[in-house]
Amino acid sequence: MLMIKRCTLLDHAGWLALRIALWPDSAFGSEDETQTLLSAPERNLVLTFHDADGQAVGFAEASVREDYVNGTSTSPVAFLEGLYVAPASRGQGVARQLVAAVEQWAVDVGCVELASDALLENHSSHAMHQALGFAETERVVYFLKPLAASDK
Numbered sequence: 001m002l003m004i005k006r007c008t009l010l011d012h013a014g015w016l017a018l019r020i021a022l023w024p025d026s027a028f029g030s031e032d033e034t035q036t037l038l039s040a041p042e043r044n045l046v047l048t049f050h051d052a053d054g055q056a057v058g059f060a061e062a063s064v065r066e067d068y069v070n071g072t073s074t075s076p077v078a079f080l081e082g083l084y085v086a087p088a089s090r091g092q093g094v095a096r097q098l099v100a101a102v103e104q105w106a107v108d109v110g111c112v113e114l115a116s117d118a119l120l121e122n123h124s125s126h127a128m129h130q131a132l133g134f135a136e137t138e139r140v141v142y143f144l145k146p147l148a149a150s151d152k
Contacts, residue, residue, distance in 0.1 A: 006099050007046035007059075009038050014056025015048050021082035025052075037061065045105050049085070049094050058085035060098040062105065069115045071137025078106030080116035083128075096124050 007015050020026075028107035037044050042064070049058035061081040069077045080102060085094045106114050116134060126136070139150075 001052060002097075003050045004097060005048050005050060006041075007038055007048055009035065009037045012038060012048070014050070015046060015059050018056055018059045018084050018086065019061075019082070020117050021086070022082055025106060034083070039092075042109050043143055045102060047101055049089075049098055051089065054096070057089040058094040058098055059083075060102050064106075064109060064111065065115075069113075070117075070140060072113050072115050074111075078102070078111040079111070080114060088138045095128060096132060 005011070005150075037046055043068060044064075045060070045062040047060045048056040051057045061085045063079050063081055064076045065079045066076045080099065081099060083095055085098075103114055114134075116129060118129060120139060120141070130136070
């Protein structure tokens with residue numbers, strides 16, 4: 001039986017491995033970060049999708065953001081922070097089911113918009129977002145200028 005489960009501090013099997021697959025260059029899994037993401041259910045959501053063998057094959061993370069979110073017109077806004085499906089399970093509706101569950105959570109916590117983002121060069125993510133009903137709102141390039149330390 002296929003199943004979407006909400007991750008909790010006591011039960012989050014498979015989530016961290018999928019998270020590392022999505023963001024391999026990031027340091028995840030600290031106890032503090034896990035505590036933050038899996039607590040405050042009205043502010044954060046972590047879901048895993050389990051296949052018929054009970055293996056986690058996808059996950060979605062979402063949060064409620066009260067700061068300005070590019071392209072939105074309301075606040076607070078539900079924000080899809082991450083969505084990943086293992087390669088062998090893609091094309092089977094896993095992402096669609098995870099996003100539908102995120103949408104229901106967003107409505108339940110009082111949001112009327114669900115936003116997300118993707119890197120400019122991540123064309124497969126752009127296509128997935130469009131297939132899931134998202135509309136592109138804008139493109140942004142961030143800049144940084146290092147400042148010299150002042151002599152105090």
